[in-house]
């Protein structure tokens with residue numbers, strides 16, 4: 405009897421949860437608890453870390469989990485690595501629901517960066533106006549370039565001082581629209597966009613808006629992840645579980 409654990413926290417994971425609820429597959433949805441009011445779900449939901457790979461292995465055993473679906477964000481590397489370790493240790497089938505990275509198209513002006521420090525190094529020396537749309541957990545690297553006027557976007561309002569002296573915070577959860585992101589950058593005279601290659605639709609609006617405005621984009625590459633089975637569509641997860649998205653459970 406299937407009893408799945410969805411490691412969630414993304415738009416993809418939300419759509420998978422709706423599909424599971426509709427096809428009545430027994431599943432638990434898991435959030436890290438990064439945001440104050442995460443989106444509610446039709447599935448039973450747990451919030452908070454497991455306590456490393458061992459904690460996740462204990463949870464799998466205690467909750468009699470038969471399958472794990474890693475539907476976290478491509479930059480949630482530690483969670484993904486822990487899932488590979490815990491599923492190997494408990495011999496639990498694991499699949500990743502992972503969207504393909506964005507690829508530059510005609511008109512894009514991307515500067516690829518390996519990580520946040522490389523992205524900060526790619527910014528100019530002369531003061532500029534920068535839209536730093538990478539959340540709030542990885543801002544420290546940009547303290548190396550305090551001369552810029554930064555626009556930041558967070559899911560929740562900051563609960564403390566920021567490492568950047570000249571920064572405006574926009575509190576918004578997304579998904580975002582191309583029109584809104586274009587107006588956000590135009591109204592502020594943004595000259596540079598810094599983004600992570602999240603893939604998917606929920607955050608690509610700013611990339612399309614930057615192309616329309618002819619702005620350079622510093623695109624941070626995804627962290628390397630261990631090998632694991634991966635699909636890009638929620639329906640393929642159901643097929644892997646031996647359920648058909650069109651029929652009942």
Ligand code: 3Y8
Pocket residue numbers: 412413414415416418434435436437438439441442443477537538539540541542557558559560577578579580599600602604605606607610
């Ligand atoms: C807690 C769940 C939905 C899902 C919304 C997707 C789309 C918007 C793109 C920008 C980029 C960023 C950030 C982003 C995106 C979706 C999706 C996606 C980027 C929520 C959510 C949780 C989080 C955690 C949060 C991080 C932050 C990253 C903001 C819920 C809304 C910047 C990633 O304040 C914090 O500590 C926030 C931390 C991890 C990255 C960071 O390091 O700051 N996501 N985002 C999940 C949990 O607790 O397990 O609250 O409902 C989910 C979504 N985030 O359809 O409703 O990709 O699915 N999330 C990045 O760099 O791309 C925003 O602003 O343009």
Ligand code: NAP
Pocket residue numbers: 411412413414434435436437438451452453454455456457459460475476477479480481482483484486539541
């Ligand atoms: P991370 O750095 O990869 O994980 C750090 C620790 O957070 C993990 O080791 C685990 O703690 C806990 N954790 C992460 N995701 C969890 C989940 N879904 N359920 C339970 N515990 C979880 O993670 P992150 O980058 O901070 O991302 C946290 C959450 O935000 C994830 O759900 C992710 O899908 C979502 N998100 C992240 C981004 C991003 O840019 N990183 C973007 C959009 C959404 P323990 O070791 O204690 O188990």
